[in-house]
Amino acid sequence: MGWRRPCVLGRLFPTGGRGCHATGLFGGKPAYASAGVVSAAAFGALRPRRGAPGRGAGRIPGRAPVRLGRGGRVNIDQRPDLSLQQHLHLTTELKQGIAILRMSALELSEFARKCVEENPFFDDDDWVEPRHPLTPDRYVPDVSADALFEKRGHGSPETFDAERSDMSQRSFSFDRYLAEGDTLDEFLLDQLRMQVDSPRAKDIGEYLIGNIDGSGYLRTSVDQVAVALGAPEREVARVLELVQQFEPTGVGARNLAECLELQLRRSGKLTPTLERLVKSHLAEFETRTPASIARDMGLSLAELNEALDVIRTCNPRPASQFGSPSRPIWPEVVVESCGNGEYEVSLQDFYLPHLKINPTYRAMASNVKERDAETYLKEKLKEAESLIDGINFRHATLHKIACCIVEMQVEFFEKGYDCLRPLTMVQVAEATGVSESTVSRIASGNYMQTPRGVFELRFFFHSSAYRAADRVVSSISVKHRISELVEKEDPSNPLSDQALSEALAREGVSVSRRTVNKYREELGIPARAARRRS
Template identity: 35%
Template sequence: MKQSLSLRTGLSLTMTPALQQAIRLLQLSSLDLQQEIRQALESNVMLESTADEPEHPEEAVAEVEMSEAAEGSDEAETAGENTTLDLSSKEIPEDMPVDADWGDIYDSPTAASSSASSSGDDDGLHDYLQANLHGSTSLREHLGWQASIAPFDALEAEIALHLVDAINDDGYLEDWDTLSVRLAESLGVPLEQIEKVLRLVQDFDPPGVGARDLAECLRLQLQQYPPKTPGLAEAQRVLEAPMALLARRDEAQLARATGLDLEAIRPAMVLIQSLQPHPGRPYQSHENEYVAPDVFVAKHQGRWRVALNPEHTPRLRINSYYQGMIKRADTSRDQLTLKQHLQEARYFINSLEARNETLLKVAQCIIEEQRAFLEYGEEAMRPLVLRDVAERLGVHESTVSRATANKYMLTPRGLYELKFFFSSHVQTTEGGTCSATAIQAMIKRLIAQEDAAKPLSDSTLAELLLKEGIQVARRTVAKYREALRIPPSHERRPVN
């Protein structure tokens, strides 16, 4: 094979470290960005934050002068009085308990004032912690405690603990066939004994726990009711029918499958609807989650203005002290480290500025396109896709996608994720376009105005939308209705 040299020309995009960092920071949420900034400040000596410095130095100086004048007047009024805390004037008693407080020995002149001023803050902090911190027992801990006090022998207790550990957060035992065989082989016991312990575990609180499917879960809960409960026997027979009929609330098919008449089916349905399909849900932790907006939108003097959240755009700068220590001609190890930190700090600051600038431009473009939504609501939402914003800003679609990922905008109409303002379009009868969000808002309005006794079907909704100039198919209406988590018409019909 003959070897030769040749030249080729071509274009290629090289991902420099600075570009990679800018792309990574752009797609981070505000919480992840704050963590990234903290890590950068801790690892890079050249970076420092200016968040603690006042934005108006002259005001800070004025405050300092006023405080100094006040201190001078206080000293003039209290001349001749000894207000200095003398630690040598009192001796610590020998029998002082080990948990004694500082105030038990020395009298601080500011103790009363500080305690009075901080009492309100302490009460507020206590209320906040009580509202947001939960120390409730988990489902497995609750079941494990019941298994520890149940009258089990050593082997049954071990089986019960294995079963409790296999129960998921909703209170179900998944893949029971595989689990029971594996448990029987590992413990060397027959399957009948595992079934026996399972029935005892299913008697634990909460009712329905340890079920292997939804029907068994509901049946276990019905067993907790007194035998004379109205509709109990009928409800147990309904649960023997296919669950698909129960999910559709198809009373006619349930009557045929169970042999009951409609008058007996309806109270049974009411009783079943009062049960808990997820018995473990009340034991799951539900921490309050707060979303802080990345962008603020407000109307000022007839114009909509967009601003970034200053809490999410911290001010960073190069540390002048360490920067002054760099010497160009010096190639020592310390100097190389400082130069590397300086370069990384500049990359990081430039990436943050690029992120904020891109986010602000994308938000401004969204508001310009969706001004009608801010004025009139969701039904006035215009169709908008990533390509529209990318072409207007002269960037790639992936840049817009990263800029809108996990970012939130606070508007006079509420808090929305930036991706909420993007939606596909549907052709109207007049040749125009309408966004999918606007169509969903119309469907929500029509269903809210419907007669409860005669709920609107998807076909009827499509006909009503056609009268308003929106031509959509029935299956499209069904898709939008399901996206709104609105049940179909036969499930919205009230049960008499």
Template identity: 30%
Template sequence: MALETKLYQKLTQQLVMTPQLRMAIKILQVGRMELEAMIVDEMAQNPVLEEVSESVEEPKLETEVPSVDGQTASTSSDEWQPEAEAAPDVAAASGLGEIDWKDYVENYGNDFHGAPASGGGEDDDKRPALENTLVRTNSLVDHLMWQLRLSDMTEAEQTLGGVIIANLDADGYLRCSVEEIAFMAGVDVETTENVLARVQCFDPPGVAARSLSECLLIQLRQKGLGGSLAATLVRDHISGLEGRRFDKLARELKVGMAEIADAARVIATLEPKPGRDYGDGDIRYITPDVYIQKVADEFVVTLNDEGLPRLRVSQFYRRVLGQSETSEAKGYIQDKMRAAAWLIKSIHQRQRTLYMVTQSIIKFQREFLEHGVSHLRPLVLKDVANDIGMHESTVSRATANKYAHTPQGIFELKYFFTSSLRSSEGEDVSAESVRKKIREMISAEDPKRPFSDQCIAERLAKDNIDIARRTVAKYRELMGILPSSKRKQFFGS
């Protein structure tokens, strides 16, 4: 067989993800707080962008920018019309006069967003809210080190105590052995035991324990219950207590079941994770992206634009572009203007897509908005995508990390998309409504005789909901509800 080299001409099509398209997809997918941070970051990197005050009337963009579906993004809508900045006209800028630098310094020199430099006329509403100011949270290590410095330990003991505190995990437990701590500090084991006992007396109660039993025993001793039945249960019968085998524990300890139940209630008041209140995670409050309000007999969608700055291309840089003599400066400004125009259009396209998706959700979930979770109907992304003429991936991105304020409360947009279960009558039932029924059954059960998963499945079958026992167990675990054996209470609380 002879081998030879030949040239072939082939025509193919492929989708190329441009940086602008990647930005549009990212803007569509991020939540509100991430979008605000992204806008602030872009304004810091792009000097052409500036914020517009609400009193300024801005013309609308006439240029077209491809949407995330590959279609042309239009900002015109009969019900919602975003305001935007006109695309920069490079040719018209070349005919402007000289730049008034004095005017520029007075109006733009000392302000990041291009607002007047003098602060006397600013409204108080422009100032950040008190809850938005950054403060450093007090960590568990900081709290313990503060107590260590106030203690009457010697300098060597405080150094050893610092080693112990540095080896605590997020829950406040000491995961290293005493021998390892002694080796790291270069001291003997007996000294380490003594200092550890001193650290275990610090706040929060139960800190620096090496096991769950030791953590609970420390708290019982601080309550003066070191020799009580509760301490005996924690020290010698923690596994039986976890399984709630009160009858077996009563026989082994030769006490009544009422005493075991009382001791279990005391133990239930203790904190198994002393470091829980000193977590490093910040509290993030939910701000709705859309408001769904009922006006007369119709539900009206209102986009929450509060806090999102209105952007435009700086007039100053337009004049600079017209008067710049170097091609390098012109190219830089033109690139920044194109990036600014694309960012503005991408934000408006995001708001428009979010509006359309929310309107479609209202069509499918009107009964939920009227009557609550029990009327939530099964819904998939494909249903909304077909309704608004977009791809499923676009709907998925538009509903990710977005929240809606409805007459029934605040819900994530993903909440409205739920799987279905087939009822005995052949109708589809929302899985979320089934979970609500399970939750209501368990909350109304007799604590002394809780419902098993099989019993719950049989009760749902009476409501024409065909569901298996293992599915009930799955939903119960997702809701964080214990099985019937651990929900059982032998005596009234």
């Protein structure tokens, strides 16, 4: 068959005969769903294969539907095309509800007080002072998982010299936050909001910050976060790198070596020798003498000691200046023993006002005739109802999650740390019928008062499990036992990681030396050489 080179505009928009006409544009008649005849070559179409000329159908990106007709010509059909797409948009009410879930009791109290003052739909006398006077002697020390096992401060002579730490890198905002007594989470979240615009990156960053403990260490892994959020590991790793650049320097590290490296790099002190020492030889001080390590590194003993002096200017607990023991917390969940292994879980809401809608203003919102006033009153009414619904949902969810934790950890409340079971947020989410992200938001910053003390809810979540003689114990139980063994050791002959591993094995808990080393670093306990005293 023969092919012609047509005039494209003439074929697409003819001024007479049959074809597509656009009123007023090319002087033709109104456009109907008629067919214009255009050569396939006008669109750069491929020649039909020999033996099958003109057969098949094609579709041209960005143009009307196209069919190959007889003689290799193209038939253009014009017709309306409808498509249904789903987009996720967070309403203002949903955003506020998520924010309320993340609030601690103290934060929620301040937020509710502000809303009562600004919204006319709440009565002025709705705010009542707490039924229990919040005097300092009623405050409970801020207890986190690491603080429970902390026996040695990093400021002691045999560990690290925090007083000699280079504070010149601290920003004015860091000092301001410390002076105002803000929490580590608040400080990190403020930095995240300033540096991240992507909603997805913010979600990942908030999840990571929610898993940073009171010492400043990240207590989860990149792959676990990726699975929990359904995000690529590479994206999670990028956000973690950003968080690790926040103040205080060293925050977000996953172990002691990474924490020291972050601080040395930020201060400009990280030399190749220090980097090699921190990454490859830090754990060797457990079992080897400084002289042998210096020999392997090709250093003199004096050069090694100089390197160690630089390392000792770092802070092994970068977040230690946040959340001091004097900072008050309000344990919202109260667990009381009823005997026979049964416990009652209740919520304390003395810190909140008795919120209710003013009936006069509600009626006014329905009857007002002025458009601006009607819009204002309806918005304020919606805000008031949204706040009440958000607080009620938070209370119900918190109570449900707390009951689930108590039920799953009842042996801990009966017998102590040795019986603390491995528990994940996924397990609690499945048992309570809420999402894992909701469990994570509730568990962070909310505290539980129990017969064994006051704990943050996320203290009860840990996935590592070790089988003892007659039970399964958690990583928290193992850490607690390591801390006890170190506390009772002979200062002149401290226990090595291998000795700690063997001591645990004699008690029926099989933990490798490498795992003991990891837990010791997470607890902030120095290496054997640093603990030795003459």
